[in-house]
Amino acid sequence: MSPSTAPATPALSELDRPALGALLRDLKVEAYRADQILDAAWRSTAATWGEVTTLGKPLQAMLGAALRFEAFSEIVREDAEEGATSKLLLTLHDGAKIEAVLMRYPADKRRGSGPRATICVSSQAGCAVGCPFCATGELGFTRNLTPGEIQDQVRIARRILRGEGRDLTNVVFMGMGEPLQNADAVLAAIDGITDPKRGGIGQRRIVVSTSGVVPGIARLATVRPQVTLAVSLHAARNPLRDLLVPLNRKWPVEEVIAAAAAHHRTTGRRTTYEVTMIDGINDTDEDAQALVRVLRGSDAHVNLIPMNAVAHTPWHESTPERIEAIAALLRAAGHSVTIRRNRGRDAGAACGQLAAEQAGAPAPAAVARRRELLVTASAAALKGERTREPIAPSGPLA
Ligand code: SAH
Ligand code: SF4
Numbered sequence: 001m002s003p004s005t006a007p008a009t010p011a012l013s014e015l016d017r018p019a020l021g022a023l024l025r026d027l028k029v030e031a032y033r034a035d036q037i038l039d040a041a042w043r044s045t046a047a048t049w050g051e052v053t054t055l056g057k058p059l060q061a062m063l064g065a066a067l068r069f070e071a072f073s074e075i076v077r078e079d080a081e082e083g084a085t086s087k088l089l090l091t092l093h094d095g096a097k098i099e100a101v102l103m104r105y106p107a108d109k110r111r112g113s114g115p116r117a118t119i120c121v122s123s124q125a126g127c128a129v130g131c132p133f134c135a136t137g138e139l140g141f142t143r144n145l146t147p148g149e150i151q152d153q154v155r156i157a158r159r160i161l162r163g164e165g166r167d168l169t170n171v172v173f174m175g176m177g178e179p180l181q182n183a184d185a186v187l188a189a190i191d192g193i194t195d196p197k198r199g200g201i202g203q204r205r206i207v208v209s210t211s212g213v214v215p216g217i218a219r220l221a222t223v224r225p226q227v228t229l230a231v232s233l234h235a236a237r238n239p240l241r242d243l244l245v246p247l248n249r250k251w252p253v254e255e256v257i258a259a260a261a262a263h264h265r266t267t268g269r270r271t272t273y274e275v276t277m278i279d280g281i282n283d284t285d286e287d288a289q290a291l292v293r294v295l296r297g298s299d300a301h302v303n304l305i306p307m308n309a310v311a312h313t314p315w316h317e318s319t320p321e322r323i324e325a326i327a328a329l330l331r332a333a334g335h336s337v338t339i340r341r342n343r344g345r346d347a348g349a350a351c352g353q354l355a356a357e358q359a360g361a362p363a364p365a366a367v368a369r370r371r372e373l374l375v376t377a378s379a380a381a382l383k384g385e386r387t388r389e390p391i392a393p394s395g396p397l398a
Pocket of ligand 1: 133135174175176177178179209210211231232276305306307309
């Protein structure tokens with residue numbers, strides 16, 4: 001894990017239960033206060049120590065001096081889709097910016113489920129994988145998030161929902177970053193958000209999405225067998241996947257699918273495969289047939305997601321007809337398929353897009369060069385030639 005510059009004062013969520021107990025002992029505060037503090041942090045609408053009046057003024061002041069209430073120095077919220085989606089742009093103590101997206105869904109009578117709310121969390125500031133259709137990939141990698149910085153995205157979501165009389169039901173690791181390249185922190189954060197005194201979210205309601213970190217998939221199966229695995233596949237043919245998910249050069253399609261199949265055997269949990277649909281790039285019948293070939297025998301669910309436009313790429317979403325055609329081919333082969341509408345698109349909430357905008361536009365010449373390289377590289381990949389060099393991001397942080 002790459003080091004993050006530790007701030008002078010830790011945030012409450014950086015402390016696990018024993019560490020919080022030790023801090024309270026040092027401050028000569030009674031041990032029973034720990035639960036009260038966690039309740040205030042996770043089950044109220046308080047956003048500062050000053051608002052946690054149940055603790056009393058002296059303890060509020062003492063905690064205020066020893067601990068930051070939460071990991072972020074600034075929270076900017078932008079609502080979209082008539083209030084169904086809230087995008088949160090969060091500034092970390094060292095100025096790095098990340099995003100989290102809160103999505104609210106009404107009750108579904110047909111399925112007999114109540115209202116749901118999902119927070120999509122980031123696991124890193126930026127991402128080192130560099131998928132060329134992804135706005136986070138464009139930013140390059142800044143640093144890993146700490147477990148507290150991950151948990152506090154969940155905490156803020158709960159706080160916002162509490163103010164609306166609703167509760168958080170699901171957590172998905174589909175924001176910025178590759179969660180399994182920061183697995184220690186992600187697993188520690190899952191401990192926090194499943195702790196009944198903190199997030200209280202069931203493991204089964206958590207999804208970890210990976211671009212295919214094979215050893216990480218095996219580790220997840222062993223240590224958190226109830227967490228759902230989502231694999232960002234995007235293409236089943238190696239030359240194209242090399243381009244779309246550069247990690248494929250290290251762990252090719254067959255190894256990723258084998259790791260997911262082993263995960264399924266160990267955990268009994270069905271894998272979800274994500275395919276971002278890019279017009280003319282990965283949406284031909286040949287692509288669908290290749291998907292059918294690699295997924296043969298697996299009881300998988302496939303999500304087809306129209307690509308959100310990202311400024312630095314020459315690519316855009318597949319037509320609805322193409323997406324329907326691919327879905328039909330996959331269904332005919334016995335797979336269950338969902339065509340996803342990309343939540344938050346109307347205000348630019350695709351993975352990493354909000355933070356990318358804040359980071360400033362890359363130089364037009366760099367964008368033009370990158371677009372040109374992508375056009376050449378995708379043409380070669382579609383002819384079946386494997387690319388050797390990743391397309392370097394043109395972004396301001398690269
Ligand atoms: N790094 C992890 C998790 C974060 S990305 C992963 O890649 O799985 C979460 C999902 O958003 C991935 O499936 C990714 O492919 C998708 N995504 C990224 N950029 C997108 C875009 N421009 N349009 C649609 N989906 C996108
Ligand atoms: Fe990273 Fe996922 Fe974006 Fe690829 S799609 S660059 S792995 S965040």
